[in-house]
Amino acid sequence: MFSAPEKVHQATFNSGSELVDTTFAERYPLDILIAEDNFVNQKLIERILIRLGYRTETVSDGAQAVNSIGKSNYNVILMDVRMPEMDGLEATRMIRKMAIKQPYIIAMTANVMTSDREECVQYGMNNYIPKPICMDEVISKLKIAAEYCSKE
Numbered sequence: 001m002f003s004a005p006e007k008v009h010q011a012t013f014n015s016g017s018e019l020v021d022t023t024f025a026e027r028y029p030l031d032i033l034i035a036e037d038n039f040v041n042q043k044l045i046e047r048i049l050i051r052l053g054y055r056t057e058t059v060s061d062g063a064q065a066v067n068s069i070g071k072s073n074y075n076v077i078l079m080d081v082r083m084p085e086m087d088g089l090e091a092t093r094m095i096r097k098m099a100i101k102q103p104y105i106i107a108m109t110a111n112v113m114t115s116d117r118e119e120c121v122q123y124g125m126n127n128y129i130p131k132p133i134c135m136d137e138v139i140s141k142l143k144i145a146a147e148y149c150s151k152e
């Protein structure tokens with residue numbers, strides 16, 4: 001009797017075409033701010049961005065996001081909609097009033113009903129990623145963001 005050779009498991013994110021690709025950030029250079037209050041989600045998003053070759057900066061509420069945006073040159077914000085103190089919608093509304101080069105704002109939300117997406121747009125968000133966050137969604141939305149930013 002013989003046993004089959006042990007299957008070699010690929011990296012966790014090995015489910016799409018551009019996985020674990022640290023050249024992604026070179027091809028789509030962006031300065032990205034993460035605004036997310038949940039620690040587990042923070043780590044998940046940071047891990048995805050690092051795998052794509054980005055440096056990560058994370059804040060945990062909308063007020064901190066507004067504050068960071070005023071001080072730095074982020075061109076993309078991954079913005080959780082539900083956060084304490086100031087939520088992602090209100091933070092976006094404030095950022096849109098600021099006299100700065102406006103960032104591309106991507107909502108991260110578990111609410112994927114059309115009305116929720118429309119609310120994000122009304123507050124000035126550009127796009128959204130449904131929760132739970134997956135790598136393929138981040139890749140596709142960052143490509144759109146990079147294209148948008150290159151035309152600005």
Ligand SMILES: [Mg+2]
Nearest residue numbers: 037080082083
């Ligand atoms: Mg939240």
